[in-house]
Amino acid sequence: MFYLASTRMVAVWLMEPLENGMRLVSNPKADAIVILGGGKREQSEYNGETMLSEGSGLRLQYGSWLAKQTHLPVLVTGGSPEMQGEAEARVMEKTMLNFYDSSPRWVEDQSKTTEENALYSAPLLKKAGINTIVLVSHGWHLPRAIPLFEKAGFKVIPAGVDFTYAYTPTIRNWVPSARNLERTSWAMHEWMGRIWYALKPAAKPVETPSP
Template sequence: MTSAISLTVFWHQLLGALLLPPFSYLLPLLLALACRRRWPACGRLLLAGSLLLAWLLSLPITAITLNGWLERYPPAALAQVADTQAIVVLSGGKRPAPEYAANVLSADTAGRLRYAAWLARRTGLPLLLTGGAPLGGEPEAQVMARTLREDYGLQPRWVESGSDTTLDNARLSASLLKPAGVGRITLVTQAWHMRRAVPFFTAQGLQVVAAPTGFTRYDGSGLLLWIPQGRAMQETHQALRELLGLAYYTVRSFIAR
């Protein structure tokens, strides 16, 4: 099964590209070059600001701080999970893997699925995998289901493969769970994503136990947190993107009133 890129996701990606790094610090750099002859002082100020922003956005301490605002839910207690009726796992991307001649899970999705399998084995709860193909190709939930069977020896109860957004994940998952009499779920996704995901599922009339994974943590401390790292750039970008998503849905909800 294949599909084309979702138009909604395309516009989200384009908006993110314009508002988030690296464009957010490349733009003042381009403006600095444009100003260097006519307004040299302004050009130097923009250049310094661009370099400072690039440095700040590549620091582990920045990644920890930004993601800390998002990671509001603590790790789930196993007893809380066992008191629910199903484990719902949100997808977070896939990628082509030529060595397998197939699609495999992104690092985020793989981490979520591993944690969900760990919970399922300790509670005996059924699994719902949710994720479509927002960028086209094979639905992410199908890649998750294949990985769950082949790598963990577990079979999902439900596979929802039509969603393009987190809001879709909640709506379409609820349409599968409610006819089965499931009203209390454990929700598995990235710690930074949980703050946005939980309200979507509760709005569908589901009781949610948050089971976050992938917390933003670094080995070392002190000066090491002020040394730029490629990983920190990626984690800062994801935090800013998630904060932008929260702002988008807040404005959307306000307008819809």
């Protein structure tokens, strides 16, 4: 099972159903862009400053590029899931300022799960009259995130990043690699997450972000 999970065949098989239809359509008619956090880490080369993980960096890079193309305002969302250090959204805000010469209009820094991303972002966006959003995250994450933002009252346009390469018939598909194992791991995480959210009671909406 470990060998199979490390092969491209299994990684693609698990990822493709999640990523299908998650690419951004051209010229989206939306009111704002929402970028979901995907982790952070300490970076010694930046004097130990907290920086975004690779996943968060890809999301922020794409979301910042979309903002410049569409001139839409941006909300970044993500707290400190480990209850330690700076919130992901605050790190995203600093990264936009330092590397992309822009800044988000809204920063939601209390959420610790995808569900809370939607619940805590909703009051900030609704107050500004936002109804349709472009939601930026990994293609495999969006099928779970989109329904949560729809339940929060938004029309959602998916804008996925970092898609799995299409399958091609070659012997390399059966050569194990850490990259394939990582993608299998994320895919299993998402499939289990979808089962969890399908079984758990719906969370109540919040009127204002948590203090």
